[in-house]
Amino acid sequence: MQKQLHSVIRYRSSIFTLSEDRVQIENGSVVTRSIVHHNGGSAILVRKEGRVLLVRQYRYALRQDLLEIPAGKIENGEDPSATALRELEEETGWSCRQLKPILTMCSTPGFCDEQIHIFEALDLCRPLQRRPMDDDECIELQWIPLQEACAMIRDGSITDAKTIIALQYAMLNEAQC
Template sequence: MVLVILVEGTSSWVPPPPRGRASHVKDQFKLNNRKEIYRGRIVNLTVDTITTAKGIGTVREIFHHPGGAAVVPVLSNGDVLLVKQFRYPMQESLLELPAGKIDPGETPEVTASRELAEEVGYTAGILEKLVEFYTTPGFCNERLFLYVARELTPCPKSYDDDEDIEIVRYSLDQLGKLIRSGEIVDAKTIIGIQCLLLPQR
């Protein structure tokens, strides 16, 4: 049971409900009051006072996020490109897929293509959606769209000023071992690699 609420102004693109999952929020929750605690560059934080379908009053703290997209760049020989960058909240460098938030006016496909070019310097001849998922549904409404990129062509990179990115290259077998050894701990990256490792039906 997921309460998904977007704060007005966070993004001009509103993600639809996942296929096959009709929203019954009105039957489950009544929003009595919303207090915005923080409005930031990436997320907004609200405290919602709600009443459940059983008539129980409670409070939910919700981070509102415009959504994001990540991409698995696959080279012609099957190797995968990752980025290694320092993540301040974790205080360590992580191996990750290229990814970023969906900017106003963008679709997830456009975001994935933009991040592929900006972070690893490639455009994709084929961009195929793998899966979409909620990253932390207990307190945040971020939905992440995951793609695989093939038939790559080099293009200029364009990092943000505060980014320090190293591009690394691994085979799928190496990536599986890095996940099992705990060297890859980023959730979207684990999901993307596992999607490629799953038997194709």
């Protein structure tokens, strides 16, 4: 077990906080760990008639468009399932009558405490009133056959980890790949 000796916040933004921690590790050595603290996120697998709903959006950090399942950041105090429903409506215009938890993943545990909760939307429906997208979102919706999404993982067209995990879950449960 590692023991935190000291922690200093080095940076704080609306998305994450960066701390620098002095830690005593198992062999007794004292090391410095830089940790990104993030509220985490929720992501939603949406399936309908053998297809999955993906969103294409430009990711500035990578300087490219990515195909991803709908997802978003958990707000302070928000339940992950509430985040999933909110993001589903904002990004896709869809809602659902039931959310099925699939799993919680650690995105980059070597330096970040972010966890992403992946759900499956069951019993899709349209909300009475669509939530508007965030001002900084420019999203294109794409319904893609699950088999095609499987091929896109293999050929490197889909590289987002949460999306790959959700699609692999769908493929295993559809027994199509």
